[in-house]
Amino acid sequence: MSDPNDPKVTTNKGPPGPGTKTGPAPEPIDPETGQHGSYWVLTEAERAKGFVRPVRTKYLHRTCGGLTRMGSAIAETYARDPTFYGSTFCAVCKTHHPLEEFVWDGTQDIAVPGGPLVVGGEMLGS
Numbered sequence: 001m002s003d004p005n006d007p008k009v010t011t012n013k014g015p016p017g018p019g020t021k022t023g024p025a026p027e028p029i030d031p032e033t034g035q036h037g038s039y040w041v042l043t044e045a046e047r048a049k050g051f052v053r054p055v056r057t058k059y060l061h062r063t064c065g066g067l068t069r070m071g072s073a074i075a076e077t078y079a080r081d082p083t084f085y086g087s088t089f090c091a092v093c094k095t096h097h098p099l100e101e102f103v104w105d106g107t108q109d110i111a112v113p114g115g116p117l118v119v120g121g122e123m124l125g126s
């Protein structure tokens with residue numbers, strides 16, 4: 001059972017890895033991909049309370065110009081609580097960077113950094 005006072009769950013729905021419950025992501029980084037094995041998201045019940053930002057799934061890394069797409073659970077978590085994450089993954093650089101290095105695709109809106117957690121993503125296109 002998840003803790004009702006802690007609305008965080010992992011993107012793979014499994015339990016967090018050992019020693020990572022309070023870390024920026026529930027599992028360590030996989031050196032093959034540069035991404036964590038999973039990421040924190042808000043529960044579906046918490047996300048269902050309503051979004052305070054548009055649900056946007058694609059962002060541009062201003063440093064390299066690369067586009068990355070997030071999964072819907074992560075995109076909805078950000079839209080529900082923009083202070084949840086502080087860093088996100090660039091699928092081109094294959095590393096995590098502070099949110100202020102990114103804009104939402106098709107906009108000049110900088111993703112505003114919030115908390116200590118990190119986000120994953122996948123490269124757009126082939």
Ligand SMILES: [Zn+2]
Nearest residue numbers: 061064090093
């Ligand atoms: Zn990049």
